[in-house]
Amino acid sequence: MKTTIKTGLLLFFICAFSAGLCGIINSITAPQILINTQKETEAALSAVSGGYALGEEIESSNASITMVIPLLDGDNKVAGYILELNANGYGGGMTIIASYLASGELMKAKMMANSETPGLGKKSENDWYMAMFEGLGGSSPLPTSKADLPSDQAQSVSGASITFSGVSGALNLGSSYVKGLGGAL
Secondary structure, eight states: OHHHHHHHHHHHHHHHHHHHHHHHHHHHHHHHHHHHHHHHHHHHHHHHSTTOEEOOOBOOSSTTEEEEEEEEOTTSOEEEEEEEEEEEETTEEEEEEEEEETTSOEEEEEEOSOOOOTTTGGGGGSHHHHHTTTTOSSSSOOOOSGGGSOHHHHHHTTTOHHHHHHHHHHHHHHHHHHHHHTTOO
16 A cells, blocks of 8 residues: 555656646747747738738638738728638648638638648648649639549649648638628728
């Protein structure tokens, strides 16, 4: 009985020390992680803005869209929107930042946070992957399955059907959302 109590107390103190150490390390690294995340987001916003000025963030009426930023032309009129879209892929949640013209046409998209499979779903982080969707969504529909793609593009996303479905679903949602907003705030 004595040995069990001693072992239990020893394990308790080891766990308490480890938890305290993890808490201290987290309090030191958390601010820098937040700064790095903000820098990544700012770089992505700049990359997808298409040269338009960024307006003030507005509230989204859709739970899968966590950020809506108007794109303003030279006359300060809304030309489109940047959206932060949440989707599900094979590895779980994905975050995509995409810009749309007010007509719902996708200008540019960038994959941000994801846990997709290296060599398959991780292809979605490449510029060429998101380029498959650019220019679509306004009067031309965005692809919803690999069958909607030309054969060379369909082969390039082969083996990552769930990732493709998640990305295309999110981009389609964004296009529909922007069409609903139009050029009005």
